[in-house]
């Protein structure tokens with residue numbers, strides 16, 4: 273008996289001592305770095321967000337994409353074919369924030385591009401910051417910073433993980449799409465200034481533009497790109513994925529009398545520098561500037577992994593103006609594809625093939641133009657938030673005796689005047705109840721819900737979760753609306769927009785390529801919040817501070833076999 277116990281203790285002791293000596297936990301850890309090799313990370317991470325890129329654009333234009341752009345991403349990389357936005361509203365600032373934080377408006381505070389501070393009624397633009405100034409121009413467009421973002425980004429976490437040896441740079445035509453991805457601790461973020469036609473930044477990041485930015489701006493690259501005019505890349509008769517060129521639901525550049533090719537971008541640019549945004553040359557400019565940033569900061573050649581975030585915004589402006597079924601949209605994607613191919617080639621040469629990790633996604637998709645849908649008998653219609661607010665205020669004044677209790681219907685949310693409601697001691701629950709009942713009777717509104725009572729609301733998943741994820745108590749309206757499929761808020765009758773829960777707005781591409789990525793694809797549902805923790809896992813860094821997503825095992829899982 274005694275002998276047996278002794279043997280058991282001996283075996284147990286050997287077992288624990290061998291585990292302690294190897295320094296490994298008893299159970300094999302899934303994606304731990306190999307014990308014998310130094311920690312391996314890519315030299316550079318490049319996060320590309322194509323603004324307003326619907327997932328189906330990968331395949332709609334597939335046959336005419338080159339082998340080096342989108343088809344290289346699909347052919348060499350890993351594609352998550354069913355990546356969905358999991359919050360409301362599906363707008364630009366929120367999308368960029370979600371991709372880089374793995375988090376949602378409820379936590380990030382970036383509840384939309386613009387919101388109403390609920391207690392004060394103050395209108396807030398997501399990256400406005402009156403405490404900083406423009407660097408590179410003297411316009412208001414430079415008074416921008418990430419200070420309204422309440423959580424860290426995966427780019428912040430990389431800086432923290434490497435004790436700030438990593439450099440993080442954000443590039444976009446849009447301030448918000450440069451600033452929010454690059455995070456709080458960014459080395460730099462640059463965006464396009466409509467007044468000067470230059471790339472600028474703010475005193476949040478630096479006091480003076482780097483010499484390479486000054487030099488780049490002095491060459492007037494935007495004017496040069498506009499000078500050639502915008503005609504189709506291929507003969508216009510070959511654009512089979514789009515409507516004929518002149519449709520009534522396509523918008524026009526200021527000064528144009530038709531919405532047809534060729535668009536005289538030289539004249540259009542001379543009238544308004546910002547108009548370059550709504551041409552494919554805005555993407556060319558952005559990727560060209562990104563290339564300058566790689567060289568200017570020597571990204572991928574530092575002591576630690578660097579991170580470059582790029583937003584190609586022109587796809588969004590073109591989509592808003594001309595709609596998804598326009599030749600302008602098709603041509604913009606074919607040109608972006610070529611620009612991406614050239615950019616990847618540049619990275620191959622500058623950083624080295626397989627030495628950088630690139631991922632590409634979108635901040636949101638877009639609906640078809642309403643005129644286009646209606647032509648084809650697909651349910652769609654216009655909706656106007658201003659008209660709803662006016663009629664709601666009339667109804668509520670009749671009930672509660674106070675004028676203008678509703679401040680706004682922006683973001684498909686009803687924001688109330690909390691000063692009046694608290695000052696007159698009104699019954700807020702009763703006001704919301706009447707508001708919900710009234711809204712649900714209006715044409716085009718599928719759901720209206722008092723967010724304090726969403727637990728009891730008969731709304732199907734995943735819409736309910738998207739509403740909860742999108743609801744920020746201080747920065748979102750107390751009553752959330754969802755319109756019928758195909759309906760959207762619009763004052764004009766041309767182009768399109770986004771913002772809803774529907775798949776056309778929320779089904780986005782997600783592709784990974786390069787360092788640490790094996791070729792493949794998955795049809796499993798992936799949430800937009802999963803992107804940041806996947807990047808964090810690949811880099812062996814902490815996930816961002818408000819992250820609620822999970823690493824995509826199909827992308828990170830291969831590390832088990834290393």
Ligand SMILES: [Zn+2]
Pocket residue numbers: 323324363364365588635636
């Ligand atoms: Zn956008």
